[in-house]
Amino acid sequence: MQVVSRQPSEEAPPRIGPLSVLPVFFDLAGKRAVVAGGTGAAAWKADLLATAGAAVDVFACDEALSDEMLRIAEREPKLTIYRRRWDAACLAGVAVALADAGGDEEAAAFQAAARRAGAACNVIDKPAYCDFQFGAIVNRSPVVVGISTSGAAPILGQAVRRRIETLLPASLADWAALARALRQRVVEALATGQARRAFWERFVDRAFGSAPSDTAERELSAILRGMDAEARAGHVTFVGAGPGEAELLTLKAVRALQAADVILFDDLVSDEVLELARREAKRILVGKRAGRPSCKQHEINAMMIALAKAGRRVVRLKSGDPMIFGRAGEEIAALEQENIAYDVVPGITAGIALAARLGVSLTHRDCARSVRFVTGHSRHGGLPQDLDWAAIADPSTTTIFYMGGRTAAQISTTLVDRGMPATTPAVVAADIGRACETMHRTDLAGLRDAAELAGDRKAVLIGIGAVFAREPQSAYGLRTEGRRQGHVA
Numbered sequence: 001m002q003v004v005s006r007q008p009s010e011e012a013p014p015r016i017g018p019l020s021v022l023p024v025f026f027d028l029a030g031k032r033a034v035v036a037g038g039t040g041a042a043a044w045k046a047d048l049l050a051t052a053g054a055a056v057d058v059f060a061c062d063e064a065l066s067d068e069m070l071r072i073a074e075r076e077p078k079l080t081i082y083r084r085r086w087d088a089a090c091l092a093g094v095a096v097a098l099a100d101a102g103g104d105e106e107a108a109a110f111q112a113a114a115r116r117a118g119a120a121c122n123v124i125d126k127p128a129y130c131d132f133q134f135g136a137i138v139n140r141s142p143v144v145v146g147i148s149t150s151g152a153a154p155i156l157g158q159a160v161r162r163r164i165e166t167l168l169p170a171s172l173a174d175w176a177a178l179a180r181a182l183r184q185r186v187v188e189a190l191a192t193g194q195a196r197r198a199f200w201e202r203f204v205d206r207a208f209g210s211a212p213s214d215t216a217e218r219e220l221s222a223i224l225r226g227m228d229a230e231a232r233a234g235h236v237t238f239v240g241a242g243p244g245e246a247e248l249l250t251l252k253a254v255r256a257l258q259a260a261d262v263i264l265f266d267d268l269v270s271d272e273v274l275e276l277a278r279r280e281a282k283r284i285l286v287g288k289r290a291g292r293p294s295c296k297q298h299e300i301n302a303m304m305i306a307l308a309k310a311g312r313r314v315v316r317l318k319s320g321d322p323m324i325f326g327r328a329g330e331e332i333a334a335l336e337q338e339n340i341a342y343d344v345v346p347g348i349t350a351g352i353a354l355a356a357r358l359g360v361s362l363t364h365r366d367c368a369r370s371v372r373f374v375t376g377h378s379r380h381g382g383l384p385q386d387l388d389w390a391a392i393a394d395p396s397t398t399t400i401f402y403m404g405g406r407t408a409a410q411i412s413t414t415l416v417d418r419g420m421p422a423t424t425p426a427v428v429a430a431d432i433g434r435a436c437e438t439m440h441r442t443d444l445a446g447l448r449d450a451a452e453l454a455g456d457r458k459a460v461l462i463g464i465g466a467v468f469a470r471e472p473q474s475a476y477g478l479r480t481e482g483r484r485q486g487h488v489a
Contacts, residue, residue, distance in 0.1 A: 235341045
C-alpha cells in the first residue's frame, strides 16, 4: 500500500483543567495580620505569618495562651501578644485574619468581621469559614512551593511535600537569590522574547546541576558564552516519552519538555506526557503509522533542521526510548550534517515496561541467558527478511517483538519451523502503561489468535520465551488465571 504524505499538524496548548482552589501567594511584608487565639495550632500559623514578613497581633486571654505561642513571642519581634479577647475593632486595616474558634457561632462571627474589614480569613480546622487554606510548604526562599489538597487529605499533602523536598536541591535558594541579582542586568543585556527566555532556560539547567559560582559575573559570562554558541544553530533534544504513563518519564525529560519552544511528537506519545510540556510550546504531530497517511522521514528531518537554525529549542519526542526502533539514528545524522547540536534523554522502552508490568525478569537466571529486542515490521510492511531466526529460536533467549501485531502469524510459523516448541510461553500486550492496556497470555501456537484479540491497537508488543511462564500477582494486580492458547489474562 502506498503511504500518502501528510502535513505535520499543530496542536494548540491544552486548557488547564478545573481547579478546586486557586493557588496564590500573599506578599505580607509590612502588612498587619491578626491571630485570634493562643493555642498551639494558632501559634504555628502565627509563626508562618511573621516569617512571611507580617506584623502579627495575637489576641488571647492568659488562660488560652500556649507555651508554643509564648516561646514564639520571645524570639519573634514581629509578633505582639494582647492579653484579651479579639473584637471587630482589632481587625481594622489587617491583610490576614486568623482564628482558632471554639464553635461555629464564633467562627461565623469572626469570618463576618474579617470580611467587613476587607481581610482574608482563615478559621483553623473549619473550611466552611475560610477564604484560603494553609498548604504544605517547601522552602527554598525566594523559591517557595505550596501544596494544597483543598482540605481533603492533609497527610497526602505532607507526603507530596516530602517528595518535592527530595527533588529540589538545597542550593536552589542560592540560585534563586542569584537570579534576583541578575534580573536587571539580563533585562538590559538581552531583548525581550527568545533571547531572554533562552538565558533563563540555560540558567535553570545550571541550577539543577551544581552550586552557583562565587560571583554573579562569572555565572552571567558562562551562560552568555553558551548562548552565543547555541544561537548559531539552535538545539535539538531527543526525549524518550516512555510507554505512555507520564510518571515513568525521567526528571531530565520533564525539564526538557518544560524548556522547549517546539515539540515534534510521534503518534504513540500519550496526552499525559504532552500535558507536562511548557504550555507555550508549539506542538507538531509528525507520527508515522504503517498503512496510514504519515509524515515522511525527510520531512521530519527538514523541519528539525529549519527550526534549530531559527534558534529554537526543539524537543523530538519519541515513544519509549528514542534510540530503539525510533529512527533516531537517521535524524541525528541529518543534524550532524548541518552541525546542529543535540542531546539525548533516554526513556523506558516498551519491552522493559512489559517486563515490569508482568513482574518478570527478561533475563531470569533459570530461564534465559540473553534478551533480544526485534522489529516485527519492515519498512516494506512485512517481517524483515534478514532476521537471525536461529538465534531467536534459541530456548535460552527472551525475545520482544516490537510492532509485531500484523506479523504474529508469520512469527509463530517461522519459529516453530526453526524448532522452537509450539508450547513456548508468549504474551501479547497492547498500549502498555495506558488506561486501555490489554495483556493476552498464550503460547507460540496461539500467537496469531492472541494478536487478533489485541486488534488494531496503537502499540502491540509480543514477548516470547520461558520467562513468560511465570504467573505472578504483580504490583498492578494483573490476574493470571492460567496459560492456554489465546487465553486473556
